[in-house]
Amino acid sequence: MLDQTAAAGSARSRSTTSFVELDRVSLRYGEDASGTLALQRTNLKVGPGEFVAIVGPSGCGKSTLMKVVTGLWQPTQGAVVVNGRRVNAPLSIVGMAFQNATLLPWRTTLANVMLPLEIVEPHCTKLRREREAYEVKARELIALVGLAGFEQHFPWQLSGGMQQRASLCRALIHDPLLLMLDEPFASLDMFTREELWLALQDLWLARRPTVILVTHDLREAVFLADRVLVMSARPGRIIAEAAVELPRPRNLETTYDSYSVDLVHSLRERISAARAS
Amino acid sequence: MVTGIVEDIPDAPRKPLWLRRRTLRLVLPWLVIIGLFLFWELIVRAFQIEPFVLPAPSAIFASGWQWRMPILDNAWQTLFTTVIGFFIAVIIGLAGGIAVGSSTLAYDSLYPALIGFNSIPKVAVVPILVIWFGVGTVPAVITAFLIAFFPILVNVAVGIATVEPELQDVLRALGASRWQVIRKVGLPRSMPYFFASLKVAITFAFVGTIVAETVAANKGIGNLMLVASSRFEVPLAFAGLLVTSVMGIGMYLVTVLVEQRMTGWAMRGADGGMQPRV
Numbered sequence: 001m002l003d004q005t006a007a008a009g010s011a012r013s014r015s016t017t018s019f020v021e022l023d024r025v026s027l028r029y030g031e032d033a034s035g036t037l038a039l040q041r042t043n044l045k046v047g048p049g050e051f052v053a054i055v056g057p058s059g060c061g062k063s064t065l066m067k068v069v070t071g072l073w074q075p076t077q078g079a080v081v082v083n084g085r086r087v088n089a090p091l092s093i094v095g096m097a098f099q100n101a102t103l104l105p106w107r108t109t110l111a112n113v114m115l116p117l118e119i120v121e122p123h124c125t126k127l128r129r130e131r132e133a134y135e136v137k138a139r140e141l142i143a144l145v146g147l148a149g150f151e152q153h154f155p156w157q158l159s160g161g162m163q164q165r166a167s168l169c170r171a172l173i174h175d176p177l178l179l180m181l182d183e184p185f186a187s188l189d190m191f192t193r194e195e196l197w198l199a200l201q202d203l204w205l206a207r208r209p210t211v212i213l214v215t216h217d218l219r220e221a222v223f224l225a226d227r228v229l230v231m232s233a234r235p236g237r238i239i240a241e242a243a244v245e246l247p248r249p250r251n252l253e254t255t256y257d258s259y260s261v262d263l264v265h266s267l268r269e270r271i272s273a274a275r276a277s
Numbered sequence: 278m279v280t281g282i283v284e285d286i287p288d289a290p291r292k293p294l295w296l297r298r299r300t301l302r303l304v305l306p307w308l309v310i311i312g313l314f315l316f317w318e319l320i321v322r323a324f325q326i327e328p329f330v331l332p333a334p335s336a337i338f339a340s341g342w343q344w345r346m347p348i349l350d351n352a353w354q355t356l357f358t359t360v361i362g363f364f365i366a367v368i369i370g371l372a373g374g375i376a377v378g379s380s381t382l383a384y385d386s387l388y389p390a391l392i393g394f395n396s397i398p399k400v401a402v403v404p405i406l407v408i409w410f411g412v413g414t415v416p417a418v419i420t421a422f423l424i425a426f427f428p429i430l431v432n433v434a435v436g437i438a439t440v441e442p443e444l445q446d447v448l449r450a451l452g453a454s455r456w457q458v459i460r461k462v463g464l465p466r467s468m469p470y471f472f473a474s475l476k477v478a479i480t481f482a483f484v485g486t487i488v489a490e491t492v493a494a495n496k497g498i499g500n501l502m503l504v505a506s507s508r509f510e511v512p513l514a515f516a517g518l519l520v521t522s523v524m525g526i527g528m529y530l531v532t533v534l535v536e537q538r539m540t541g542w543a544m545r546g547a548d549g550g551m552q553p554r555v
Contacts, residue, residue, distance in 0.1 A: 067446075070450050072446055072449055072450060089452075090450055090452050091452065092451055094450050094451070096446070098443055098446075102441070102443045102444055102447050104462065104465070106466075106542040115447075115448075115461070116451050118461070119448065119451045119452065119457055154542055
Protein backbone atom coordinates (compact mmCIF):
# COMPACT_ATOMS: atom_id res chain seq x y z
CA MET A 1 0.00 0.00 0.00
CA LEU A 2 2.92 2.32 0.72
CA ASP A 3 5.31 3.09 -2.09
CA GLN A 4 8.95 3.86 -1.64
CA THR A 5 9.56 7.17 -3.33
CA ALA A 6 13.02 7.94 -2.18
CA ALA A 7 14.12 9.07 -5.60
CA ALA A 8 10.94 8.61 -7.54
CA GLY A 9 9.16 11.86 -6.85
CA SER A 10 8.95 12.77 -10.50
CA ALA A 11 8.31 9.27 -11.78
CA ARG A 12 5.27 8.71 -9.60
CA SER A 13 3.39 11.93 -10.09
CA ARG A 14 -0.31 11.25 -10.61
CA SER A 15 -1.07 13.83 -13.24
CA THR A 16 1.24 15.11 -15.90
CA THR A 17 0.76 18.76 -14.99
CA SER A 18 1.42 19.62 -11.39
CA PHE A 19 0.24 22.73 -9.57
CA VAL A 20 2.95 22.72 -6.93
CA GLU A 21 6.38 21.34 -7.70
CA LEU A 22 9.46 21.26 -5.49
CA ASP A 23 12.62 20.25 -7.31
CA ARG A 24 15.45 19.14 -5.03
CA VAL A 25 14.75 21.91 -2.51
CA SER A 26 17.13 22.35 0.41
CA LEU A 27 16.79 24.89 3.19
CA ARG A 28 19.34 25.74 5.80
CA TYR A 29 18.60 28.05 8.73
CA GLY A 30 20.97 30.95 9.23
CA GLU A 31 23.23 32.55 6.70
CA ASP A 32 26.24 30.21 6.74
CA ALA A 33 26.88 26.50 6.21
CA SER A 34 26.86 25.74 9.96
CA GLY A 35 23.10 26.34 10.26
CA THR A 36 20.65 23.49 10.76
CA LEU A 37 19.60 21.79 7.55
CA ALA A 38 15.79 21.66 7.66
CA LEU A 39 15.07 20.33 4.18
CA GLN A 40 17.41 18.24 2.05
CA ARG A 41 16.79 17.79 -1.68
CA THR A 42 13.06 17.48 -1.15
CA ASN A 43 10.94 16.60 -4.16
CA LEU A 44 7.20 17.15 -4.16
CA LYS A 45 4.51 17.26 -6.80
CA VAL A 46 0.88 18.14 -6.17
CA GLY A 47 -1.67 18.14 -8.98
CA PRO A 48 -4.27 20.89 -9.44
CA GLY A 49 -7.25 20.39 -7.15
CA GLU A 50 -5.52 17.61 -5.28
CA PHE A 51 -5.73 17.25 -1.49
CA VAL A 52 -2.38 16.15 -0.09
CA ALA A 53 -1.51 15.51 3.55
CA ILE A 54 2.06 15.57 4.85
CA VAL A 55 2.84 13.58 7.99
CA GLY A 56 6.10 12.90 9.77
CA PRO A 57 7.93 12.92 13.08
CA SER A 58 7.88 16.23 14.90
CA GLY A 59 10.60 18.65 13.94
CA CYS A 60 11.03 17.08 10.52
CA GLY A 61 10.60 20.32 8.63
CA LYS A 62 6.91 20.12 7.75
CA SER A 63 6.24 23.73 8.68
CA THR A 64 9.42 24.78 6.89
CA LEU A 65 8.08 23.09 3.78
CA MET A 66 4.90 25.21 4.07
CA LYS A 67 6.89 28.42 4.29
CA VAL A 68 8.99 27.48 1.29
CA VAL A 69 5.98 26.58 -0.86
CA THR A 70 4.21 29.87 -0.06
CA GLY A 71 7.34 31.89 -0.77
CA LEU A 72 7.62 33.26 2.79
CA TRP A 73 11.11 31.72 2.91
CA GLN A 74 13.46 31.26 0.00
CA PRO A 75 15.10 27.83 -0.39
CA THR A 76 18.87 27.64 -0.05
CA GLN A 77 18.98 25.37 -3.08
CA GLY A 78 16.52 24.03 -5.62
CA ALA A 79 13.42 25.47 -7.22
CA VAL A 80 9.81 25.91 -6.15
CA VAL A 81 7.26 26.22 -8.93
CA VAL A 82 3.62 27.02 -8.22
CA ASN A 83 1.03 27.41 -10.95
CA GLY A 84 3.69 27.31 -13.62
CA ARG A 85 5.75 30.13 -12.13
CA ARG A 86 8.91 30.03 -10.13
CA VAL A 87 8.31 31.29 -6.58
CA ASN A 88 10.66 34.02 -5.37
CA ALA A 89 8.32 36.21 -3.31
CA PRO A 90 5.25 35.52 -1.14
CA LEU A 91 2.37 34.31 -3.30
CA SER A 92 -0.99 36.03 -3.24
CA ILE A 93 -2.98 33.04 -4.52
CA VAL A 94 -2.50 31.22 -1.22
CA GLY A 95 -4.79 30.90 1.76
CA MET A 96 -3.11 29.91 5.00
CA ALA A 97 -4.33 28.60 8.34
CA PHE A 98 -2.11 27.73 11.29
CA GLN A 99 -2.32 25.82 14.54
CA ASN A 100 -3.25 29.07 16.27
CA ALA A 101 -6.19 30.86 14.72
CA THR A 102 -4.12 34.12 14.59
CA LEU A 103 -7.22 36.30 14.28
CA LEU A 104 -6.67 40.03 14.77
CA PRO A 105 -8.10 40.76 18.23
CA TRP A 106 -9.36 44.24 17.29
CA ARG A 107 -11.51 42.94 14.44
CA THR A 108 -14.87 41.20 14.56
CA THR A 109 -15.28 37.76 12.98
CA LEU A 110 -16.65 39.34 9.82
CA ALA A 111 -13.83 41.90 9.58
CA ASN A 112 -11.24 39.21 10.25
CA VAL A 113 -12.64 36.98 7.53
CA MET A 114 -12.66 39.90 5.08
CA LEU A 115 -9.05 40.88 5.80
CA PRO A 116 -7.53 39.15 2.72
CA LEU A 117 -9.92 41.08 0.48
CA GLU A 118 -8.28 44.31 1.63
CA ILE A 119 -4.91 43.10 0.37
CA VAL A 120 -5.30 40.71 -2.55
CA GLU A 121 -6.01 42.06 -6.02
CA PRO A 122 -8.44 42.30 -7.77
CA HIS A 123 -10.65 42.29 -4.66
CA CYS A 124 -8.67 45.10 -3.07
CA THR A 125 -9.73 47.68 -5.65
CA LYS A 126 -13.25 46.31 -6.05
CA LEU A 127 -13.92 46.14 -2.31
CA ARG A 128 -14.83 49.81 -1.90
CA ARG A 129 -17.48 49.76 -4.63
CA GLU A 130 -18.82 46.27 -4.03
CA ARG A 131 -18.55 46.08 -0.29
CA GLU A 132 -22.06 44.72 0.19
CA ALA A 133 -21.64 41.89 -2.31
CA TYR A 134 -18.40 40.89 -0.63
CA GLU A 135 -20.01 41.04 2.77
CA VAL A 136 -22.79 38.73 1.61
CA LYS A 137 -20.15 36.32 0.34
CA ALA A 138 -18.26 36.45 3.65
CA ARG A 139 -21.46 35.85 5.63
CA GLU A 140 -22.29 32.84 3.45
CA LEU A 141 -18.86 31.37 4.09
CA ILE A 142 -19.17 32.03 7.83
CA ALA A 143 -22.55 30.31 7.84
CA LEU A 144 -21.07 27.34 5.94
CA VAL A 145 -18.68 26.58 8.82
CA GLY A 146 -21.47 27.02 11.37
CA LEU A 147 -20.58 30.46 12.71
CA ALA A 148 -23.78 32.26 11.68
CA GLY A 149 -24.79 34.73 14.37
CA PHE A 150 -21.21 35.36 15.49
CA GLU A 151 -20.22 37.78 12.71
CA GLN A 152 -20.01 40.75 15.07
CA HIS A 153 -18.23 38.93 17.90
CA PHE A 154 -14.60 39.59 18.72
CA PRO A 155 -12.13 36.68 18.78
CA TRP A 156 -11.91 36.58 22.57
CA GLN A 157 -15.65 36.01 22.68
CA LEU A 158 -15.30 32.81 20.62
CA SER A 159 -14.15 29.35 21.72
CA GLY A 160 -10.96 27.85 20.27
CA GLY A 161 -12.93 25.78 17.76
CA MET A 162 -14.96 28.78 16.62
CA GLN A 163 -11.80 30.85 16.17
CA GLN A 164 -10.34 28.07 14.05
CA ARG A 165 -13.49 28.01 11.91
CA ALA A 166 -13.17 31.75 11.37
CA SER A 167 -9.51 31.26 10.48
CA LEU A 168 -10.51 28.69 7.83
CA CYS A 169 -12.98 31.18 6.38
CA ARG A 170 -10.24 33.81 6.24
CA ALA A 171 -8.00 31.36 4.38
CA LEU A 172 -10.73 30.78 1.77
CA ILE A 173 -12.49 34.14 1.32
CA HIS A 174 -10.36 35.29 -1.63
CA ASP A 175 -10.87 31.99 -3.51
CA PRO A 176 -7.24 30.94 -3.28
CA LEU A 177 -6.03 28.34 -5.77
CA LEU A 178 -3.78 26.87 -3.09
CA LEU A 179 -4.75 26.25 0.51
CA MET A 180 -1.92 25.66 2.98
CA LEU A 181 -2.99 24.24 6.34
CA ASP A 182 -0.34 23.92 9.05
CA GLU A 183 -1.81 21.65 11.75
CA PRO A 184 -4.97 23.75 11.83
CA PHE A 185 -6.87 21.40 14.15
CA ALA A 186 -4.04 20.33 16.46
CA SER A 187 -5.14 22.40 19.45
CA LEU A 188 -8.78 21.31 19.36
CA ASP A 189 -10.63 18.54 21.18
CA MET A 190 -11.54 15.40 19.23
CA PHE A 191 -15.20 16.22 18.64
CA THR A 192 -14.54 19.72 17.37
CA ARG A 193 -11.72 18.38 15.22
CA GLU A 194 -13.97 15.80 13.56
CA GLU A 195 -16.65 18.43 12.96
CA LEU A 196 -14.11 20.63 11.26
CA TRP A 197 -12.83 17.75 9.12
CA LEU A 198 -16.32 17.54 7.67
CA ALA A 199 -16.54 21.31 7.26
CA LEU A 200 -13.18 21.35 5.48
CA GLN A 201 -14.20 18.46 3.20
CA ASP A 202 -17.39 20.33 2.25
CA LEU A 203 -15.45 23.50 1.52
CA TRP A 204 -12.93 21.59 -0.58
CA LEU A 205 -15.58 19.71 -2.54
CA ALA A 206 -17.43 22.96 -3.24
CA ARG A 207 -14.40 24.94 -4.47
CA ARG A 208 -11.72 22.39 -5.28
CA PRO A 209 -8.57 24.34 -4.37
CA THR A 210 -5.28 22.48 -4.22
CA VAL A 211 -4.70 21.68 -0.55
CA ILE A 212 -1.51 20.85 1.32
CA LEU A 213 -2.28 19.84 4.89
CA VAL A 214 0.48 19.33 7.44
CA THR A 215 -0.67 17.23 10.38
CA HIS A 216 0.39 14.92 13.22
CA ASP A 217 -2.93 13.12 13.17
CA LEU A 218 -2.82 10.10 10.86
CA ARG A 219 -6.60 9.55 11.06
CA GLU A 220 -7.04 13.13 9.95
CA ALA A 221 -4.61 12.65 7.04
CA VAL A 222 -6.31 9.49 5.83
CA PHE A 223 -9.83 10.89 6.23
CA LEU A 224 -9.18 14.12 4.35
CA ALA A 225 -6.45 13.53 1.77
CA ASP A 226 -6.23 11.97 -1.68
CA ARG A 227 -2.61 11.21 -1.03
CA VAL A 228 -0.58 11.03 2.20
CA LEU A 229 3.14 11.83 2.09
CA VAL A 230 5.55 10.75 4.82
CA MET A 231 8.53 12.91 5.67
CA SER A 232 11.78 11.66 7.18
CA ALA A 233 13.35 13.01 10.34
CA ARG A 234 15.38 16.21 9.92
CA PRO A 235 16.72 17.04 7.42
CA GLY A 236 13.32 16.38 5.89
CA ARG A 237 12.62 14.55 2.65
CA ILE A 238 9.54 12.79 1.36
CA ILE A 239 10.29 9.10 1.88
CA ALA A 240 6.97 7.40 1.19
CA GLU A 241 3.51 8.07 -0.12
CA ALA A 242 0.12 6.38 0.01
CA ALA A 243 -2.93 7.01 -2.12
CA VAL A 244 -6.22 6.98 -0.23
CA GLU A 245 -8.75 5.24 -2.46
CA LEU A 246 -11.94 6.20 -0.67
CA PRO A 247 -15.00 7.67 -2.39
CA ARG A 248 -16.14 11.23 -1.62
CA PRO A 249 -17.83 12.63 0.30
CA ARG A 250 -16.41 10.55 3.12
CA ASN A 251 -18.13 10.32 6.48
CA LEU A 252 -16.57 9.84 9.90
CA GLU A 253 -17.44 6.13 9.96
CA THR A 254 -14.90 5.50 7.19
CA THR A 255 -12.09 6.36 9.59
CA TYR A 256 -12.95 3.20 11.53
CA ASP A 257 -13.31 0.74 8.63
CA SER A 258 -10.56 -1.78 8.01
CA TYR A 259 -9.13 0.00 4.94
CA SER A 260 -8.51 3.24 6.83
CA VAL A 261 -7.29 1.50 9.96
CA ASP A 262 -4.77 -0.58 7.99
CA LEU A 263 -3.56 2.51 6.17
CA VAL A 264 -3.13 4.42 9.43
CA HIS A 265 -1.22 1.46 10.82
CA SER A 266 1.24 1.20 7.98
CA LEU A 267 1.78 4.99 7.97
CA ARG A 268 2.44 4.81 11.68
CA GLU A 269 5.10 2.14 11.14
CA ARG A 270 6.80 4.24 8.46
CA ILE A 271 6.96 7.21 10.82
CA SER A 272 8.32 5.21 13.75
CA ALA A 273 10.99 3.87 11.40
CA ALA A 274 11.76 7.44 10.27
CA ARG A 275 12.00 8.57 13.91
CA ALA A 276 14.37 5.75 14.79
CA SER A 277 16.73 6.35 11.87
CA MET B 278 -26.34 6.59 36.27
CA VAL B 279 -26.33 10.35 35.92
CA THR B 280 -28.33 12.29 38.42
CA GLY B 281 -29.13 15.92 38.00
CA ILE B 282 -28.64 18.17 40.94
CA VAL B 283 -30.76 21.27 41.19
CA GLU B 284 -30.29 23.71 43.97
CA ASP B 285 -32.46 26.69 44.60
CA ILE B 286 -30.38 29.60 45.69
CA PRO B 287 -32.46 32.67 46.51
CA ASP B 288 -31.26 35.92 44.96
CA ALA B 289 -29.23 38.01 47.36
CA PRO B 290 -31.14 41.18 48.25
CA ARG B 291 -29.76 44.24 46.40
CA LYS B 292 -27.55 46.51 48.41
CA PRO B 293 -28.79 50.03 49.10
CA LEU B 294 -27.79 52.64 46.49
CA TRP B 295 -24.99 54.24 48.52
CA LEU B 296 -23.18 50.90 49.05
CA ARG B 297 -23.18 49.68 45.43
CA ARG B 298 -19.83 49.40 43.68
CA ARG B 299 -20.74 51.82 40.90
CA THR B 300 -21.78 54.55 43.26
CA LEU B 301 -18.72 54.03 45.42
CA ARG B 302 -16.40 54.29 42.42
CA LEU B 303 -17.94 57.64 41.49
CA VAL B 304 -18.04 59.08 45.00
CA LEU B 305 -14.84 57.79 46.66
CA PRO B 306 -12.30 59.88 44.65
CA TRP B 307 -14.11 63.06 45.73
CA LEU B 308 -14.26 61.89 49.33
CA VAL B 309 -10.50 61.24 49.29
CA ILE B 310 -9.74 64.72 47.94
CA ILE B 311 -12.10 66.48 50.36
CA GLY B 312 -10.75 64.38 53.23
CA LEU B 313 -7.19 65.33 52.31
CA PHE B 314 -8.03 69.04 52.36
CA LEU B 315 -9.85 68.74 55.69
CA PHE B 316 -6.90 66.89 57.23
CA TRP B 317 -4.51 69.56 55.91
CA GLU B 318 -6.70 72.39 57.27
CA LEU B 319 -6.86 70.64 60.63
CA ILE B 320 -3.07 70.21 60.87
CA VAL B 321 -2.41 73.84 59.94
CA ARG B 322 -4.89 75.10 62.53
CA ALA B 323 -3.90 72.67 65.26
CA PHE B 324 -0.19 73.48 65.03
CA GLN B 325 -0.74 77.11 64.03
CA ILE B 326 1.62 76.87 61.08
CA GLU B 327 2.51 80.24 59.55
CA PRO B 328 0.79 80.90 56.17
CA PHE B 329 4.14 81.62 54.43
CA VAL B 330 5.37 78.14 55.43
CA LEU B 331 2.24 76.11 54.70
CA PRO B 332 -1.01 77.94 54.03
CA ALA B 333 -4.30 76.27 54.93
CA PRO B 334 -6.56 75.15 52.05
CA SER B 335 -9.09 77.84 53.07
CA ALA B 336 -6.38 80.50 52.60
CA ILE B 337 -5.34 78.97 49.27
CA PHE B 338 -8.89 78.97 47.96
CA ALA B 339 -9.44 82.51 49.19
CA SER B 340 -6.27 83.70 47.50
CA GLY B 341 -7.17 81.79 44.34
CA TRP B 342 -10.56 83.52 44.23
CA GLN B 343 -9.02 86.92 44.89
CA TRP B 344 -6.53 86.53 42.03
CA ARG B 345 -8.89 84.57 39.78
CA MET B 346 -8.43 86.71 36.67
CA PRO B 347 -4.61 86.61 36.52
CA ILE B 348 -4.69 82.91 37.43
CA LEU B 349 -7.11 82.09 34.60
CA ASP B 350 -5.06 84.17 32.19
CA ASN B 351 -1.81 82.39 33.11
CA ALA B 352 -3.48 78.97 33.29
CA TRP B 353 -4.73 79.44 29.75
CA GLN B 354 -1.20 80.27 28.63
CA THR B 355 0.17 77.12 30.32
CA LEU B 356 -2.57 74.89 28.95
CA PHE B 357 -2.11 76.28 25.45
CA THR B 358 1.67 75.79 25.57
CA THR B 359 1.36 72.26 26.96
CA VAL B 360 -1.21 71.14 24.41
CA ILE B 361 0.87 72.41 21.49
CA GLY B 362 4.02 70.73 22.82
CA PHE B 363 2.02 67.57 23.48
CA PHE B 364 0.60 67.46 19.96
CA ILE B 365 4.01 67.86 18.37
CA ALA B 366 5.23 65.09 20.70
CA VAL B 367 2.36 62.82 19.59
CA ILE B 368 3.11 63.35 15.89
CA ILE B 369 6.88 62.97 16.18
CA GLY B 370 6.57 60.13 18.71
CA LEU B 371 4.12 58.20 16.52
CA ALA B 372 6.14 58.67 13.34
CA GLY B 373 9.41 57.89 15.08
CA GLY B 374 7.90 54.89 16.84
CA ILE B 375 6.69 53.45 13.52
CA ALA B 376 10.10 53.98 11.95
CA VAL B 377 12.07 52.56 14.86
CA GLY B 378 9.66 49.69 15.53
CA SER B 379 9.21 48.44 11.99
CA SER B 380 12.85 47.96 11.11
CA THR B 381 15.45 46.21 13.21
CA LEU B 382 18.14 48.20 11.47
CA ALA B 383 16.55 51.52 12.45
CA TYR B 384 15.94 50.15 15.94
CA ASP B 385 19.57 49.12 16.45
CA SER B 386 21.01 52.31 15.02
CA LEU B 387 18.68 54.92 16.57
CA TYR B 388 17.96 53.47 20.00
CA PRO B 389 21.29 54.19 21.75
CA ALA B 390 21.21 57.81 20.58
CA LEU B 391 17.63 58.19 21.79
CA ILE B 392 18.47 56.75 25.22
CA GLY B 393 21.42 59.14 25.52
CA PHE B 394 19.25 62.07 24.49
CA ASN B 395 16.52 61.14 26.96
CA SER B 396 19.04 60.99 29.82
CA ILE B 397 19.71 64.73 29.51
CA PRO B 398 17.76 66.61 32.20
CA LYS B 399 15.44 68.90 30.25
CA VAL B 400 15.73 71.69 32.84
CA ALA B 401 19.34 72.03 31.74
CA VAL B 402 18.25 72.53 28.14
CA VAL B 403 15.94 75.48 28.85
CA PRO B 404 18.71 78.13 29.11
CA ILE B 405 20.08 76.95 25.75
CA LEU B 406 16.60 77.20 24.23
CA VAL B 407 16.35 80.73 25.59
CA ILE B 408 19.60 81.65 23.84
CA TRP B 409 18.17 80.29 20.59
CA PHE B 410 14.55 81.43 20.76
CA GLY B 411 14.44 84.13 23.46
CA VAL B 412 12.21 84.26 26.52
CA GLY B 413 8.55 83.32 25.98
CA THR B 414 6.25 80.61 24.67
CA VAL B 415 8.61 78.89 22.22
CA PRO B 416 11.12 77.47 24.76
CA ALA B 417 8.20 76.22 26.89
CA VAL B 418 6.55 74.45 23.93
CA ILE B 419 9.87 72.84 22.99
CA THR B 420 10.58 71.73 26.56
CA ALA B 421 7.10 70.16 26.84
CA PHE B 422 7.68 68.39 23.53
CA LEU B 423 11.18 67.17 24.48
CA ILE B 424 9.96 65.60 27.71
CA ALA B 425 6.76 64.12 26.26
CA PHE B 426 7.81 62.56 22.95
CA PHE B 427 10.16 59.89 24.29
CA PRO B 428 7.65 57.67 26.12
CA ILE B 429 5.35 57.83 23.09
CA LEU B 430 8.09 56.82 20.67
CA VAL B 431 9.32 53.95 22.84
CA ASN B 432 5.84 52.54 23.42
CA VAL B 433 4.77 52.68 19.77
CA ALA B 434 8.08 51.11 18.75
CA VAL B 435 7.65 48.28 21.25
CA GLY B 436 4.05 47.70 20.13
CA ILE B 437 5.06 47.41 16.50
CA ALA B 438 8.27 45.46 17.09
CA THR B 439 6.52 42.78 19.15
CA VAL B 440 3.84 41.83 16.61
CA GLU B 441 3.54 38.02 16.60
CA PRO B 442 5.38 36.56 13.57
CA GLU B 443 2.33 34.41 12.77
CA LEU B 444 0.18 37.52 12.39
CA GLN B 445 2.74 38.95 10.00
CA ASP B 446 2.89 35.68 8.06
CA VAL B 447 -0.87 35.72 7.56
CA LEU B 448 -0.57 39.03 5.76
CA ARG B 449 2.73 38.39 4.03
CA ALA B 450 1.39 35.12 2.61
CA LEU B 451 -1.30 37.22 0.92
CA GLY B 452 1.36 39.32 -0.76
CA ALA B 453 0.93 42.30 1.58
CA SER B 454 3.55 45.02 1.38
CA ARG B 455 5.59 46.11 4.37
CA TRP B 456 3.47 49.21 4.81
CA GLN B 457 0.24 47.17 4.62
CA VAL B 458 1.51 44.88 7.38
CA ILE B 459 2.27 47.91 9.55
CA ARG B 460 -1.09 49.53 8.82
CA LYS B 461 -3.28 46.45 9.26
CA VAL B 462 -1.42 44.75 12.12
CA GLY B 463 1.40 46.82 13.63
CA LEU B 464 -0.46 50.08 14.17
CA PRO B 465 -3.71 48.70 15.60
CA ARG B 466 -1.70 46.39 17.83
CA SER B 467 0.42 49.22 19.19
CA MET B 468 -2.60 51.41 19.98
CA PRO B 469 -2.98 50.18 23.61
CA TYR B 470 0.73 50.90 24.14
CA PHE B 471 0.32 54.28 22.45
CA PHE B 472 -2.54 55.37 24.70
CA ALA B 473 -0.80 54.12 27.82
CA SER B 474 2.13 56.34 26.85
CA LEU B 475 -0.15 59.34 26.18
CA LYS B 476 -1.26 59.31 29.81
CA VAL B 477 2.35 59.52 30.92
CA ALA B 478 3.26 62.01 28.19
CA ILE B 479 0.53 64.55 28.96
CA THR B 480 1.58 64.86 32.60
CA PHE B 481 5.22 65.08 31.49
CA ALA B 482 4.28 67.85 29.09
CA PHE B 483 2.86 69.91 31.99
CA VAL B 484 6.10 69.41 33.90
CA GLY B 485 8.09 70.62 30.88
CA THR B 486 5.97 73.72 30.38
CA ILE B 487 6.02 74.78 34.02
CA VAL B 488 9.76 74.21 34.36
CA ALA B 489 10.42 76.35 31.30
CA GLU B 490 8.00 79.04 32.48
CA THR B 491 9.72 79.18 35.85
CA VAL B 492 13.12 79.65 34.27
CA ALA B 493 12.39 81.77 31.25
CA ALA B 494 8.97 83.29 30.65
CA ASN B 495 6.92 86.27 31.63
CA LYS B 496 3.60 84.46 31.50
CA GLY B 497 2.12 81.15 32.57
CA ILE B 498 1.49 79.36 35.85
CA GLY B 499 5.20 78.69 36.35
CA ASN B 500 5.95 82.39 36.09
CA LEU B 501 2.98 83.27 38.31
CA MET B 502 4.25 80.94 41.03
CA LEU B 503 7.76 82.34 40.76
CA VAL B 504 6.48 85.90 41.15
CA ALA B 505 4.09 84.90 43.97
CA SER B 506 6.79 83.20 46.04
CA SER B 507 9.24 86.04 45.53
CA ARG B 508 6.57 88.34 47.06
CA PHE B 509 5.89 85.81 49.84
CA GLU B 510 2.35 85.31 48.51
CA VAL B 511 2.67 81.61 49.38
CA PRO B 512 -1.12 80.92 49.25
CA LEU B 513 -1.13 82.21 45.66
CA ALA B 514 1.79 79.94 44.73
CA PHE B 515 -0.17 77.01 46.15
CA ALA B 516 -3.25 78.11 44.20
CA GLY B 517 -1.07 77.89 41.07
CA LEU B 518 -0.11 74.33 41.97
CA LEU B 519 -3.75 73.46 42.50
CA VAL B 520 -4.81 74.86 39.12
CA THR B 521 -2.00 72.91 37.43
CA SER B 522 -3.11 69.61 38.92
CA VAL B 523 -6.71 70.31 37.93
CA MET B 524 -5.57 70.90 34.33
CA GLY B 525 -3.47 67.74 34.50
CA ILE B 526 -6.44 65.66 35.62
CA GLY B 527 -8.58 67.25 32.90
CA MET B 528 -6.14 66.39 30.08
CA TYR B 529 -5.63 62.92 31.51
CA LEU B 530 -9.38 62.31 31.38
CA VAL B 531 -9.49 63.47 27.76
CA THR B 532 -6.85 60.87 26.77
CA VAL B 533 -8.70 58.17 28.73
CA LEU B 534 -11.91 58.98 26.85
CA VAL B 535 -10.18 58.81 23.48
CA GLU B 536 -8.49 55.57 24.52
CA GLN B 537 -11.77 53.92 25.49
CA ARG B 538 -13.25 54.80 22.13
CA MET B 539 -10.24 53.60 20.13
CA THR B 540 -9.03 50.48 21.94
CA GLY B 541 -12.16 48.97 23.47
CA TRP B 542 -11.03 45.59 22.12
CA ALA B 543 -8.04 45.53 24.45
CA MET B 544 -10.16 46.16 27.56
CA ARG B 545 -11.94 42.82 27.63
CA GLY B 546 -13.50 41.68 30.86
CA ALA B 547 -14.04 45.22 32.11
CA ASP B 548 -17.76 44.70 31.52
CA GLY B 549 -17.81 41.00 32.23
CA GLY B 550 -17.37 39.42 28.84
CA MET B 551 -19.87 37.97 26.44
CA GLN B 552 -21.71 41.07 25.30
CA PRO B 553 -20.44 42.05 21.86
CA ARG B 554 -19.45 45.69 21.56
CA VAL B 555 -20.96 46.81 18.29
